[in-house]
Amino acid sequence: MRKLLLALAIAFVFSPVSVVAQDGGINILPGQEYEIGGIRISGSDNLDKQVITLISGLQVGDRITLPGDKTTRAIENLWRQKLFDDIGIFVTEVQGKVVFLEIRLRELPKLSKYGIRGLKKSKRDNLRDELDLSSGVIVTENLIVNTRNRARDFFIKDGYLNASVKVVKRSDTTRSNSVILDILVEKGEKVKIKDINFIGNENLADRDLRKAMDETKRARFWNIFKSSKLLAEEYKEDKKLIIEKYNSEGYRDARIISDTVYAVDDDRVAIDIKVEEGRKYYFGDISWVGNSKYSSETLTEVLAIKKGDVYDASFLQQRLFGDPAGTEVSALYLDNGYLFFYMNPVEVSVANDTIDLEIRMQEGRQATINKITIVGNDRTNDHVIMRELRTKPGELFRRSDIQRSMRELQQLGFFDPQKLDVKPLPDAETGTVDIEYVVAEQSTSQLELQGGWGAGRIVGTLGLNFNNFSARNMFKKGAWAPLPAGDGQTINLRAQSNGLFFQSYSASFTEPWLGGKKPTSLTVSFYHNIQNLFGVPRSDPNYQGLSITGVTIGLGKRLKWPDDYFTFFQSIDFQRYRLFDYPLAGINFGDGRVNNINYKVTLGRNSVDYPIYPRKGNLFSLSAEFTPPWSLFNGKDYSDLGPNQKYELLEYYKIKLNSSWFTEILPKTVIKAAGEFGFLGSYNNEIGLPPFERFFLGGDGLQNFVLDGREIIGLRGYPNNSLVPAETPGTGGALYNKFTLELRYLITENPSAQIFALSFLEAGNNFNTFDNYEPFSLKRSAGFGVRIFMPMFGLLGVDFGYGFDGLPQTPNSPSGWNTHFIIGQQF
Numbered sequence: 001m002r003k004l005l006l007a008l009a010i011a012f013v014f015s016p017v018s019v020v021a022q023d024g025g026i027n028i029l030p031g032q033e034y035e036i037g038g039i040r041i042s043g044s045d046n047l048d049k050q051v052i053t054l055i056s057g058l059q060v061g062d063r064i065t066l067p068g069d070k071t072t073r074a075i076e077n078l079w080r081q082k083l084f085d086d087i088g089i090f091v092t093e094v095q096g097k098v099v100f101l102e103i104r105l106r107e108l109p110k111l112s113k114y115g116i117r118g119l120k121k122s123k124r125d126n127l128r129d130e131l132d133l134s135s136g137v138i139v140t141e142n143l144i145v146n147t148r149n150r151a152r153d154f155f156i157k158d159g160y161l162n163a164s165v166k167v168v169k170r171s172d173t174t175r176s177n178s179v180i181l182d183i184l185v186e187k188g189e190k191v192k193i194k195d196i197n198f199i200g201n202e203n204l205a206d207r208d209l210r211k212a213m214d215e216t217k218r219a220r221f222w223n224i225f226k227s228s229k230l231l232a233e234e235y236k237e238d239k240k241l242i243i244e245k246y247n248s249e250g251y252r253d254a255r256i257i258s259d260t261v262y263a264v265d266d267d268r269v270a271i272d273i274k275v276e277e278g279r280k281y282y283f284g285d286i287s288w289v290g291n292s293k294y295s296s297e298t299l300t301e302v303l304a305i306k307k308g309d310v311y312d313a314s315f316l317q318q319r320l321f322g323d324p325a326g327t328e329v330s331a332l333y334l335d336n337g338y339l340f341f342y343m344n345p346v347e348v349s350v351a352n353d354t355i356d357l358e359i360r361m362q363e364g365r366q367a368t369i370n371k372i373t374i375v376g377n378d379r380t381n382d383h384v385i386m387r388e389l390r391t392k393p394g395e396l397f398r399r400s401d402i403q404r405s406m407r408e409l410q411q412l413g414f415f416d417p418q419k420l421d422v423k424p425l426p427d428a429e430t431g432t433v434d435i436e437y438v439v440a441e442q443s444t445s446q447l448e449l450q451g452g453w454g455a456g457r458i459v460g461t462l463g464l465n466f467n468n469f470s471a472r473n474m475f476k477k478g479a480w481a482p483l484p485a486g487d488g489q490t491i492n493l494r495a496q497s498n499g500l501f502f503q504s505y506s507a508s509f510t511e512p513w514l515g516g517k518k519p520t521s522l523t524v525s526f527y528h529n530i531q532n533l534f535g536v537p538r539s540d541p542n543y544q545g546l547s548i549t550g551v552t553i554g555l556g557k558r559l560k561w562p563d564d565y566f567t568f569f570q571s572i573d574f575q576r577y578r579l580f581d582y583p584l585a586g587i588n589f590g591d592g593r594v595n596n597i598n599y600k601v602t603l604g605r606n607s608v609d610y611p612i613y614p615r616k617g618n619l620f621s622l623s624a625e626f627t628p629p630w631s632l633f634n635g636k637d638y639s640d641l642g643p644n645q646k647y648e649l650l651e652y653y654k655i656k657l658n659s660s661w662f663t664e665i666l667p668k669t670v671i672k673a674a675g676e677f678g679f680l681g682s683y684n685n686e687i688g689l690p691p692f693e694r695f696f697l698g699g700d701g702l703q704n705f706v707l708d709g710r711e712i713i714g715l716r717g718y719p720n721n722s723l724v725p726a727e728t729p730g731t732g733g734a735l736y737n738k739f740t741l742e743l744r745y746l747i748t749e750n751p752s753a754q755i756f757a758l759s760f761l762e763a764g765n766n767f768n769t770f771d772n773y774e775p776f777s778l779k780r781s782a783g784f785g786v787r788i789f790m791p792m793f794g795l796l797g798v799d800f801g802y803g804f805d806g807l808p809q810t811p812n813s814p815s816g817w818n819t820h821f822i823i824g825q826q827f
Contacts, residue, residue, distance in 0.1 A: 026091055026092075026093070026094050027094070028066045028091060028094070028099075029066075030065075030066070030067070031065060032065065032066070032097070033063050033064070033065050033097070034063065034064055034065070034066060034094075034097050034098065034099040035061065035062070035063050035097060035098050035099070036058060036059070036060055036061060036062045036063075036064060036098075036099060036100075036101060037060065037093075037095065037098040037099060037100050038060060038100040038101070039053050039056075039058055039059075039060060039100075039101050039102075039103065040092070040100070040101070040102045040103070041053065041102075041103050041105070042102060042103070042104050042105070043104050043105040043106055043107070044084075044105045044107055045107075047083065047107075047534070048501075048533075050730065051533055051534070052078070052103065052105070053103075054583055054730075055077050055078060055081060055533075056074040056075075056077055056078055056103060057070065057073055057074050057077055058070065058071070058074050058101065058103075060729075064099075066091070066099070071089050074089060074103075075087050075089060078103075078105070080542070081534065081542055082108075082140060082141065082142075082542055083107065083108060083138065083140065083534065083542075084105050084106060084107055084108060085106045085107065085108050085109070085177075086104075086105065086106035087103070087104070087105055087106075088103070088104040088105075089101055089102070089103055089104075090102045090104060106177075107138060107177070108138050108139060108140055109138075109139050109171075109177045109178055109179045110135075110136050110137065110138055110139065110177060110178050110179075111133065111134075111135055111136065111137045111138075111139050111143075111178070111179060111180075111181060112135060112172040112174075112175050112178035112179065112180055113135060113172075113180055114133055114180065114181035114182070114183060115180070115181075115182055115183065116128070116183045116185065117182065117183065117184050117185065118184055118185040118186055118187070119185055119187070126154075127151060127154055127183075127185075130150060130151070130154045131147055131150055131151060131154075131183075133147065133181075139169065139179050139181070140536075142536055142537070142539075142540045142541075142542070144167045144169065144181070146537055146539075146540075147167050147181070147183065148165045148166070148167045148183075151165040151167075151183060151185065152164070152165045155185075155187055157231060157232070158190075158229070159190045159191055159192065159229030159230065159231070160187045160188055160189075160190055160191065161191035161230070161269070162188040162189065162191060162266065162267070163185070163186065163187050163188055164185075164186045164188070165183065165184070165185050165186075166183075166184040167181055167182070167183055167184075168181070168182040168184065169181055169182075170182065188267075189266065189267040190229065190267065191229070191230065191263075191267050191268065191269055192228040192229060192230075192267065192268060192269075193216065193217065193218050193228050193229070193230055193268075193269060193270070193271060194218065194264055194265070194268040194269065194270050195218055195264075195270045195271070196210050196213075196216070196218055196270075196271045196273070197270065197271065197272045197273070198272075198273050198274075198275060199272060199273065199274040199275070200257070200274050200275045200276055200277065201275050201277060202277060203249075203251070203277055203280065204245070204246065204249065204251075204277070208245070209242055209245065209273075209275075212238075212241050212242055212244070212245035213238035213241055213242065214234070214237070214238055214241060215231065215234035215235075215237070215238055216230070216231075216234060216235045216238040216271075230261065230269060230271075239256055239259065239273070242256065242273070242275070243255065243256065244314075246275075246277065247312065247313065247314070248310075248312050248314070248315070249280070249310060249312075250280040250281045250282060250310035250311045250312070251277050251278055251279070251280055251281075252278075252281055252311060252313065253278030253279065254275065254276065254277050254278050255275070255276050255278075256273060256274070256275055256276075257274045257275065257276050258273075258274045259271065259272065259273045259274065260272045279353055280310070280353060281310075281311040281350075281353050281354070281355055282307075282308055282309065282310060282311055282353055282354055282355070283305055283306070283307055283308065283309045283310075283311050283354075283355060283357070284307055284349065284351075284354040284355055284356040284357070285307060285356045285357070286300060286303070286305065286307065286356075286357045286358075286359065287356075287357070287358050287359070288300075288358075288359050288361065289358055289359070289360045289361065290360055290361035290362055290363065291361050291363060292363060293333070293336075293338065293363055294332065294333075299329060299332075299359075302319075302327070302328075302329050302332055303319050303320070303329055304319055305319060311355055316345060316357075320343060320345060320359070321343075326400065329343065330343065331399065331400070333363070334397075334398070334399035334400075335398045335399055335400050336366070336396065336398070337366035337367050337368070337396030337397045337398065338363055338364060338365075338366055338367070339364070339367040339397045339424070339426055339433060340362075340363075340364030340365065340367065340426065340428055341361065341362065341363045341364050342361065342362040342364070343359060343360070343361045343362075344359070344360050344361075345357055345358075345359045345360075346358050346359075346360060364428070365428075365431045366396055366397075366431065367396070367397040367426060367431055367432060367433045368394065368395070368396060368397070368431060368432050368433070369391055369392065369393050369394065369395050369396075369397055369432070369433055369434075369435060370393065370427075370430075370432035370433060370434050371393055371434050371435075372386065372389065372391060372392075372393060372434075372435050372436075372437070373434065373435075373436045373437070374386070374436070374437050374438075374439065375436055375437070375438050375439070376419075376438050376439045376440050377415075377439050388405065388409055389405040389409075389437070390402075390404045390405045391405055391435055397424070397433050399476075402422055402424070402435070402476070403476055403477040405422070405437075406420065406422055406476070406477075409437070409439070415439040415440060419438070419439070419440030420438070420439055420440070421437075421438045422435060422436070422437050422438070423435070423436040423437075423438060424436075460496065460497060460498065461494065461495070461496045462494070462495050462496075463492065463493065463494040463495070464492070464493045464494075465490070465491075465492050465493075466490065466491040466492075471489055471509075471511065489509065489510060489511050489512065490508070490509070490510040490512075491507070491508070491509050491510075492506070492507065492508045492525075493506075493507050494506045494507070499535060500532050500535035500536065500537070501531070501532050501533075501534075501535045502529075502530065502531055502532070503529070503530040503532075504527070504528070504529040504530070505527065505528045505529075506525065506526065506527035506528075507525065507526050507527075508523065508524065508525035508526070508552075509523070509524050509525070510522070510523045510524075511523075514555070520555060520556065520557050520558075521554075521555065521556035521557075521569075522553075522554070522555060522556075523552070523553070523554040523555075523556070523571070524551075524552070524553050524554075525550075525551070525552045526550070526551050526552075527548070527549070527550050528547065528548070528549045528550075529547065529548040529549075530545060530546075530547045531545055531546040531547070531582075532544075532545040533545060533582070538580075543580055543581075544580060544581045544582055544583075545579075545580045545582060546577065546578070546579050546580070546582045546584070547577070547578045548575060548576070548577050548578075548709060549575070549576050549578075550573060550574060550575040550576070550596075551573070551574050552571050552572070552573040552574075553571060553572055554569060554570060554571030554572070554600075555569070555570055555571070556568065556569040556570075557569075565605050565606060565607040566603065566604065566605045567602075567603075567604045567605070567606070568601075568602070568603055568604075569601070569602040569604065570599070570600065570601045570602070571599070571600045572597075572598075572599055572600075573596070573597070573598050573599075573600060574595075574596070574597050575595070575596035575597075575598075575709075576593060576594070576595055576596075577593065577594035577595075577596070577692065577709060578592075578593055579591060579592050579593070579594070584691045584692075587643045587691055588643070589643050589644055589647075590644065592643075592644035592648075593644075593648070594647050594648065594650060594692070595648065595649050595650065596627065596649075596650040596692065596693075596709075597627060597628065597649070598625050598626060598627045598650075599625070599626050599627075600623060600624070600625040600626075601623065601624055602621060602622070602623040602624075603621070603622045603623075604619075604620060604621045604622075605618060605619070605620040605621075606618075606619055606620075608662060612754055612789045612795070613670070613744070613746055613749075613754060613756055613789075614662040614670070614672075615662060615664040615670055616662055616663060616664055617661075617662055618659070618660065618661050618662070619658070619659065619660040620658070620659045620660075621656070621657070621658040621659070622656070622657050622658075623654075623655070623656045623657075624653065624654070624655050624656075625653065625654040625655075625656075626653045626654075627649075627650055627651045627652055627653070628649075628651065629651055629683040629684070630649045630651050631651060631683065631684040631686070631687055632683065632684070638684065638686040638687050639686050646687060647687075647690060647691070650690045650692060650693075651682070651683055651684070651687065651690070652680060652681065652682055652683075652689065652690050652693060653680075653681050653682075653683070654678070654679065654680050654681070654693060655677075655678070655679045655681075656676075656677065656678045656679075657675075657676065657677045657678075658674075658675075658676050658677075659674065659675055659676075660672060660673070660674040661673045661674070668745055668746040669743070669744070669745050669746075670743075670744045670745075670746075671741070671742070671743055671744075672740070672741070672742040672744060673740070673741055673742075674739070674740040674741075674742075675737070675738070675739050675740070676713070676736070676737065676738040676739075676764075677736070677737045677738075678695055678711075678713070678735065678736050678737075679734065679735045679770075680693055680694065680695065680734040680735070681734070689734050691709075691731070692709030692710070693709055693710070693711065694709075694710050694711070694731060694732025694733060694734065695710070695711050695713055695732055695733045695734070695735070695736045695766055696710050696711070696712050696713065696721040696723075696724060696732050696733075696766070697713045697715050697718075697721075697722075697723035697724070697733070697736055697738070697764055697765070697766040697779075698713075698714075698715045698718040698719055698720055698721055698722040698723040698779075699712075699714060699715065699716075699718060699719055699720030699721060699722065699818075699820065700714050700716070700720065700799075700820040700821065700822060701713060701714020701715075710732055713736060713738060713764070713766075714820075715738060715762060715764045715779065715781065716760065716762055716781055716783055716799050716801035716818070716820055717762065717779075717780075717781025717782070717783060717801030717802050717803035717804075717815055717817075717818055718779060718781065718801075718803045718807065718815045718818060719807075719815070719818060722807050722808075722815075723764070723765065723766050723779055723807070723808070724766055724808060725766060725767055725768040725772075725808070726808040726809075726811075727768055727772075728768050729808065729809070732766075733766035733767055733768055734767070734768055734769060735766070735767045735768075735769070735770060735773055736764060736765065736766045736767065737764055737765065737775060737778075738762070738763070738764030739762070739763050739764065739778070740760060740761070740762050741760065741761045741762075742758050742759070742760045742761075743758065743759050743760075744756050744757070744758045745757050745758070753788055753789070753790050754788070754789040755786065755787065755788045755789075756786070756787050757784070757785070757786050757787075758784065758785050758786070758787065759782075759783070759784045759785075760781075760782065760783055760784070760785070760799075760801070761780075761781075761782050762780070762781045762782070762783075762801070763778035763779065763780045763781070764778060764779060765777055765778050765779050778805075779803065779804075779805045779815075780803070780804045780805055781801045781802060781803045781804060781815070782801070782802055782804070783799055783800050783801035783802055784799070784800060785797055785798055785799030785800065785820075785822075786798060787822070795822065796822065797821075797822040798819065798820070798821050798822065799819070799820040799822065800817060800818075800819055800820075801817070801818050801819075801820060802814075802815075802816060802817050802818075803815025803816060803818065
């Protein structure tokens with residue numbers, strides 16, 4: 001039976017109450033208003049204590065009466081989470097009119113072990129992998145329901161549509177507060193597809209449409225190589241194949257109106273698919289415009305499509321641009337030197353069932369090979385590579401020759417295939433092309449393994465960085481080995497997680513030479529982050545979370561003034577925040593959406609001599625990020641709006657300045673001096689600063705780790721996210737500065753493993769407004785560390801930092817020693 005252990009003596013209203021606490025009797029005056037001086041959480045080892053405090057609704061500084069409504073609501077709030085078996089609030093100390101509270105909890109029981117009955121061993125093992133249950137997990141009703149549903153779905157996916165699963169909970173007498181789960185399974189008979197019926201198909205027979213489906217088949221004895229089980233994903237893809245079948249037969253408007261799956265027996269189902277075929281179309285006249293090298297008759301013969309043929313758009317594209325046999329129209333031009341040719345098919349007329357096409361072309365001039373160069377062959381002689389090439393100076397450019405040359409270089413086995421590439425550098429003015437073959441005898445791609453502490457838990461990161469990708473060669477034979485490489489493009493794939501509480505996924509692509517002629521970069525990135533307060537599934541009624549989805553498109557340019565080390569980068573970023581009863585920065589959004597559309601411009605300078613261990617030079621970055629001032633022209637009165645309406649469109653501006661200087665004072669010995677500054681401002685005082693985009697200072701500065709739209713700034717010697725303005729705990733700051741001084745010494749210059757040691761002095765702080773900004777009121781630290789760079793894994797390291805000053809919540813005690821692991825990043 002649940003017990004509400006509220007040691008505030010709620011029943012005694014008219015006289016002083018004595019409460020037994022750790023240090024003896026404590027007198028509480030009924031009706032007296034007290035200020036909460038501190039809140040301690042005990043009895044909960046698996047949940048974030050800050051989150052528990054936030055859920056309770058009690059905060060340090062609140063004024064309460066004992067007994068009173070606030071403490072009662074706090075207990076009710078915690079009960080609603082369905083995570084605890086017992087809850088109590090105790091007064092542990094009274095200092096005048098300041099009380100110190102302790103929230104004592106007893107968590108729901110943990111899973112000690114579980115068993116599966118009704119299955120053979122092989123099936124039990126497969127089901128265990130699917131359930132992913134582990135000893136120590138908290139057993140809630142949601143866990144039991146989720147386990148039952150996942151187990152049943154496991155068998156449904158395998159064709160056992162009538163499978164039943166029961167989950168029985170019983171106490172484990174050998175362990176305290178632990179239970180055993182018995183999962184009882186009855187698979188039943190495997191359900192197969194008895195028939196697939198089509199409705200509305202007048203021109204294509206049922207047999208032809210069923211044949212178009214790859215995986216969804218009827219239970220027939222001749223289907224010995226295909227399953228007759230109904231599998232949801234395969235069925236979805238097979239419906240697409242039905243439409244493709246119609247399109248290939250000229251029915252380009254065909255669509256599936258509806259489909260129904262229903263039981264016809266205990267172990268059989270039937271499928272009815274209703275289609276609308278539309279009109280059947282045919283190719284009409286096909287004309288060529290702009291061709292002079294080859295006659296229209298020759299091009300039509302190569303195209304191999306005649307008037308009256310059934311209209312098939314996919315076949316048209318194949319015959320123009322990408323026939324596997326290499327006999328398409330584009331091969332005719334590219335294999336005869338026309339590197340600059342362009343071709344575009346246009347539908348010029350649709351009359352009844354006939355479609356006329358005009359294929360518009362720009363042939364350009366034939367390209368002659370001017371010179372051949374090889375870059376990156378540190379160990380292999382030029383003539384060894386040259387003799388394998390099929391491209392020769394003075395000859396016409398031919399695509400087939402380049403494809404063959406790339407294949408032959410791969411067959412040598414001398415080079416890392418991920419970085420093998422060819423860069424044709426055409427010159428349209430002279431009609432020539434220089435061909436540069438890029439080879440690499442070591443890997444440039446990296447595997448990122450990064451660890452850190454965030455949201456009160458260990459956060460792991462797995463990233464793959466392909467730093468020499470080639471999108472231009474995606475359709476060239478032999479370039480996938482395993483990825484097209486050599487054009488200097490970058491693809492980053494990244495995933496972070498600490499379990500259900502936090503997940504982050506991102507992908508980005510960078511083309512450093514957009515267009516191939518000028519150093520204008522294009523960057524496209526996508527990211528999706530999920531924050532889950534309690535680590536429960538989205539389907540759980542107690543789910544409270546935040547998701548952030550964003551897309552960024554940016555263009556960068558190299559500048560010639562003030563000098564050619566400067567770059568100019570601008571980007572547009574769209575972010576959508578989805579909140580599910582998620583409390584943020586003291587604001588209860590409930591369920592809602594927040595949109596952030598911003599424009600960012602960055603002026604940067606990079607003059608360092610080496611990227612891993614710079615000896616001299618400067619890194620500089622000045623950025624400004626702006627959203628439109630929506631409130632200035634939307635006419636809304638923000639004083640009366642709730643948070644969902646107030647922050648539907650975020651508005652703010654953010655300025656950041658970063659600079660690092662490297663100076664070699666002795667051989668292999670370098671001093672690095674760095675400074676950072678950041679400011680977040682608002683346009684409208686009625687709106688104020690947004691609850692997102694705040695600065696959180698302290699720790700290892702885990703890259704791209706976003707909990708709730710915050711920006712994390714590393715400061716060694718202090719725990720992650722620990723340095724925030726004292727007046728707004730948990731909210732983050734709007735202004736920060738940071739200074740770093742490092743002494744570095746290069747231990748080894750081995751390219752396969754560069755190692756250097758460092759010692760550092762660091763200082764910084766975080767402020768809420770410019771009014772309380774004190775640039776020299778800094779949190780100081782010192783320490784030492786080591787870095788090792790390996791091409792496959794990037795930069796790895798560890799730092800030991802001592803924080804000389806206190807944290808906002810403990811200002812009189814130094815932060816002390818803190819350890820920071822750096823994997824895939826550097827300060």
